[in-house]
Amino acid sequence: MNGFRNFMVGRYGTDQLTAALFIAGMVFTFIGNAFNWYALTVITYIIFFVCIYRTMSKNILARQKENNKFLNYWNPAVRWLKKKHNILKSRKDYKYFKCPNCKQELRAPRGKGKIAVTCQKCGTKFMQKS
Ligand SMILES: [Zn+2]
Structure with a gap:
């Protein structure tokens, strides 16, 4: 476990963008398998590779920039969905x-x-x- 900790020192780790990519990859895998779309399988490999690359990356500033760009779109979308959900509830x-x-x-x-x-x-x- 200590070796893994040393390996991860100075690396970026996971963030919201990686988590979202991972979930998208899982969904694409499911859809690709259900409909036998092999092109989608290739895309999921690329997505999972990007997830691993971002997690292992030592260029923390660049990864944070990517994540911030992602959150600029993600947060308003979540706010909008929550608002619509509240309206529906009440x-x-x-x-x-x-x-x-x-x-x-x-x-x-x-x-x-x-x-x-x-x-x-x-x-x-x-x-x-x-
Ligand atoms: Zn008014």
Whole structure:
């Protein structure tokens, strides 16, 4: 175990990008096997090779840059998905709508009839069925 630890000293290790590539590789392997797409198998070998290369790399700065680029796309996507999930979860209790002036997303408790809404962002007042 000590030998492995010494081997990994100064190497980058795993990060979110490597984990995502690994999962993508697993999914591609599954799809490739299910449909006998050999081209996909070749792509998965490349993906797994990149995973190993990134983990063993000693150019930590370059790997961090790659990971940051990846997270720039990944984090907003996760935020968007979480937001949509929350809306889906609470749509029985809340009605979601947009401000007619600034398109800010707003919500109000359901079943209160027609209510007067003031947009928190731009201050526009409008009537909304809840
Ligand atoms: Zn507004």
